[in-house]
Amino acid sequence: MSKAKKKKKVTPNQQTSSSKWIFWVIGIIAVCILGLIVLSNMSKGGGDERAALTYDNQPYLGKESAPVEVVEFGDYKCPACKNFTESFFPLIQKDYVDTGKVKFYFMNYAFINNDSSRAAEFAETVYKELGNDTFWKFHELLYKKQNAADEKKDVLTESYLEDTLKEVSSDADAKKVASAFKDGKGKDAFDQDMKTANDLGITGTPTIYVGGKKFEGKTIDDFDQMVKDAAKENK
Template sequence: MANKKKNTKQAAKSSSKFVFWMIGLVAVCLLAFIFLSNQSDKKDKATTKTNDIDYSNQPFLGDENAPVSIIEFGDYKCPICKDFAHNVVPMIQKELVDTGKAKFYFMNDSFINIDSKRSAQFAESVFQELGNETFWKFHELLYQKQPEDTKAEKQDIFTEQFLTDTLKEMASEKDVEKVVKNFKEQKSMDAWQKDMDYAGKLGVTGTPTMFVNGKMFTGKTMDDLKEMVEKAAKEK
């Protein structure tokens, strides 16, 4: 009889432990579900939210009166950005910019290394001193000169001398001096920081990332982009 009571107590104790662990497991699963749901909601909001963006004093391609504004966030040391600049931007220019449907802006998200920051600020100095047209020439040449070796991402290659020599390929000595002076005096710092602040505010997590009239582009093809631009134009 004593053994029976003892077994009954042990069974009750085991049952209590089982219930406790089941309750704990359910609670963990519930918390995980809530966390994943919140992450999904945040991602959905980032891709559907229309953000207010100040486009003033930013380099762009196209007609400033075009109804739609496309932004590319890029890094001059990013190999994917190089490919994007050489293969995708010409398509965007031909099908959307040259047709007057959109204008195309470039903004910096300099995240790879010191070269990223230095080249972006130097390019901003080019824009401030020599204007939009020379900026885009420098922009394209800088991507052309990006090293093919992926290990170079971590190397200090885009030095001030390298950037100065690159600019000399398209600008006069006097113009180069103006840009270098601007860069040394850090006059382009605020413009670069403005881009970086937007990259953080808009939730940019990699380059290249595009926005169409303030909404993040999450499509995969040129047709997806054209569709988004057409939709944005109708919403104006």
């Protein structure tokens, strides 16, 4: 029968060294975890931070003196945008735009198909050539005439857009816009909107920003609170 091995005795100094080693390992791990958390939060940018939005040369509704900017990123082929324009926006216009609480802007995020980009660039040309009032009439009419069955078809042709514009302007003005569109007069404005939307990481429409912050709510009460908060921050 073999002899049992004797267990080595651990001296007090060895116990102390072992404890210190474990303490430092745990400390290093904790520091690493904390660092990862901080880096993660920095990369997310924080939900309360304002987006760097530029409102110059953008079509808007409301008084120049309104303290809060509200922006809708939309697509003229998007059924949800049509619903927003016809159902939710009238409440915003009545209680916030017309009362001088907000300036309401529209920016393009055209992502559904070729119709989306064509209509968006044409609308930008309307704004450039005929001004703010005609733009909003054309904007509203495009959504009003939107057909859900045509979502995946190319139906918003140049001739369709020109004919639609004739419903809210003269034939001469519509031809003027159609000619300017062919010359690419609305492309820079459209490209700028798309760059802004992509920089913000927008992936769908309608996407709303209130006072530079993304609207995550679902009701008019949520919207009201964001407007009030933004107004306080702007004082």
